[in-house]
Amino acid sequence: MTNVVAETSAIPRAGTSMFVNGLFPRRRALVVVVGFVLGFLLAYAWSPKLADDQIGFNSADAMLGHNALTTPIAGIASGVIFAFVSGLAGSFTACNVMVLGAVGPLVGESALSRRESLTRIARPIGWLAAGMLPVSALYGAMVGIFGTHMPQFSTIHSPGLSPRIIQAMIDFGIIGLVMIVLGLAAAGIVPDPLAAVSRRFPNAPLVLMGVLIGAFLIGRPYPLFGQMFRSAAERHNPAYGAAAFALQSLGNIVVMSLIVVLISLVLRGRAGRWLAAEPARVSALTASGFLVAGVFAVVYWDVRLLHLLGYIWFPTAPWH
Secondary structure (H helix, E strand, C coil): CHHHHHCCCCCECCCCECCECCECCCCHHHHHHHHHHHHHHHHHHCCHHHHHHHHHHHHHHHHHCCCCCCCCCCCHHHHHHHHHHHHHHHHHCCCCHHHHHHHHHHHHHHCCCCCCCHHHHHHHHHHHHHHHHHHHHHHHHHHHHHHHHCHHHCCCCCCCCCHHHHHHHHHHHHHHHHHHHHHHHHCCCCCCCCHHHHHHCCCHHHHHHHHHHHCHHHHCCCHHHHHHHHHHHHHCCHHHHHHHHHHHHHHHHHHHHHHHHHHHHHCCCHHHHHHHHCCHHHHHHHHHHHHHHHHHHHHHHHHHHHHHCCCCCCCCCCCC
């Protein structure tokens, strides 16, 4: 994105929310096109075998000390540990990599001042968690009550659009569309949908991002998550389900949080001065993060799935 964000002399407008500062890149269309293209290419090139099997399963096995996929979850304590570890191990799966779309907005927020402390950097992540944890905990409690009757409990593989696949497509499709709208607003293409609520609650955009990340679990087909889902459903314990799902979400954002902290520390130097010299670059960074994540979600979880089920055509990478 360096060549895109470098061309940013913009006409200032009033900022409307945390993600829309009112200083838009001059070449807004180019920022949007690059975001869409990168999101599409990421969905085209994505290898679930590499992300799920080689990275996800192997890292979970190493942290737990046993085969995470085949070893039964023995009890509540084991389930709680498994929930956090599987969330951390699944950081780079297709159903969680979209969380990295929050890196741009969070870095853009923390990079506005060169005198950031770790406390200041952690504050946006805290608001993110404030939106994420209630959603994941509530869904986990629902699984503890109704889980054996929910589509995600099923292990049946249907040749067509099964209820579990439909749930994943709807969930990630909606999340992707919301991220695309936020990206277009950050680039100044469409009005800011969070302008009104942000006037009263300035941290509402971060809370919304947290809600989207918490909602990843609603459609998540990742096998390790499926094992945790069935464990919570079979125990019929809403408190256990809420705790396990909340810890899964926390595990999902650990890597993203570390990336934000590291980048924010780097931005105190020359890169930070470059970013602060032209505030429109922050808008480009925010917009591109949302657009890449949003387009990836829609293309990978809707367009590509419909192709795999034989309904439409989509190009297939040679390594798939």
